Amino acid sequence: MLAALIGSAIWPGRPVVGASWSLHEGQDLVGRVLWHRVSEADTLVAIARRYGVGYDEIVRANPMLDIWLPEAQRDLQLPLQFVLPSGPRQGLVLNLAEMRLYHYPGEAPNKVYSYPVGIGREGWQTPVTTTRIVSKVSDPNWYPPQSIREEALAAGISLPDVIPAGPENPLGSHALRLGLSGYLLHGTNRPAGVGMRVSHGCIRLYPEDIVALFAQVEVGTKLRIVDEPFKLGWLNDQLYLEVHPAAYASGEQGEPVVPAALGRLLTEIYETQDLQLNSAAVQAALDEASGVPVKIGRRLVRQP
Template identity: 30%
Template sequence: MKTILTLFLLMLLSASYVSASDMIIGGETVYQVVKGDTLEGIGAKLGVKWQRLVQENSLDLNRALKIGLKLRVNNRRIVPKVSDNGLIINIPDRMLYFLKNGRLETAFPVGLGTPLWRGSTKWRTPEGKFKIVNKQKNPPWFVPESIQEEMELEGKPVDIIVPPGPDNPLGRYILRTSIQGIEIHETIWPTSVYQFRSHGCIRVLPEHMEKLFRDIEPEATGEIIYNPVKLAVSKEGRVFLEVHRDIYSKLNDLENETKKLIRKAAVEKKINWQKVNAALKDKSGIAEDVSL
């Protein structure tokens, strides 16, 4: 299992198309199903929608995944242009990027805050710059009052403190940020990664969090951004467009946002508008080549 995930991380990190400011990672590959895999779990590991796995591999949802089955996967994506150093978390992308001196150290899927809970937006992951203010191994969870209230409303036992262990939602590793209540932590619910199901915190798979915890420096900086549309130009001059759902309904017009990015990059004469419109309609979350 670790070998397979390592290969996918290497594939994700291999910048097939890099220019002075644009980086495109990932791409088309094949994933081989292993024991215990589910579609949602594979999507969480690789950063792809499980529904797309079904569509592109003509899977029958009434049949269990067979061990050894080879699935076509495309997780090509654009690294956001925000900073040359630190952590970048793009909410619509559901991805964390860690850069040092302009070099991408790692990138992996994360779980983020639910868009709506009983009509409220209070669990959305906020945007903003931050610092890592604390690193802790095997942390206890001091349950916030707001989550205690939710537990009570849902008829669940109300916890006040959850000690370290297999039932602790914070897992074994936590990075506390300077944004109040927002933490980057391991999760005990792997299929919640690459989903919007948290109370605002950033959930990370165990194999990714262990490495990040080891590599990240105290006082490291980062930023949580909201970019449902990303554009990049490869060193060969190809134009790539990546479109996600406007999950928090913050932008009124993704088409207008796309046109702004195209004008800013001065690539109007290099693109196929039919491909652009198809990407806007599909919102696949995959960096698509929209060049002429």
């Protein structure tokens, strides 16, 4: 579907709702990188929403373009290729580092959906944990907790006890309550914040994406939240590496943090398979941390 929409001149004026792919045995890589020709009216924020990409994703993939005034007639990279997170492919998996949610529907085990999300900012971190959806709410009211009301009051803003459903409600049109007290998957009335660390810990989706996800999931669906700054995955006999800054880096904000586990995983692959590794490609992926999968090696055919 997306390939038919590339080019601002033929854009139909509505956002793409998430993305989905069929999976085959041994496949860890989905989607593909696409391109968009920038028009004079474009901003990176608007383009990101059109194609179902988060703010940080599109900025990291296009570091030379101005966010609000990208040069017209330039080709902008759409990072719509992903290595799937490690671990079980069941229910919902949120990778904080890439600020992206994956949904593996139980009724279609060979399919995956994916949505960009906004997560908690520094001091209000979205936790690494495992939980479940405990209820689904259409047109939710928002009851600001005392901690948020106090923070707002310190900034000179007095929040009411309840903000009813509607355009002023920061929860958007739908919410999925989690077994983790105080945390939700929800829409937003500020879609520009999707793909950023801006919330008080909750997980924000584009307005059109929360509607789609709300219809897909049931109460009881498991949510696994991980923080994987790097992901390794296979497509056929090609090995790919995808690198992001850690969700909450301990050093300089946005600095890539890649654990020594990467070296250990590559060593494990060497020990079990004939791998031809491109060390320069590995280093480039680590240096750039663009979030775009990079081919770093290939599996050699074993001789009988």
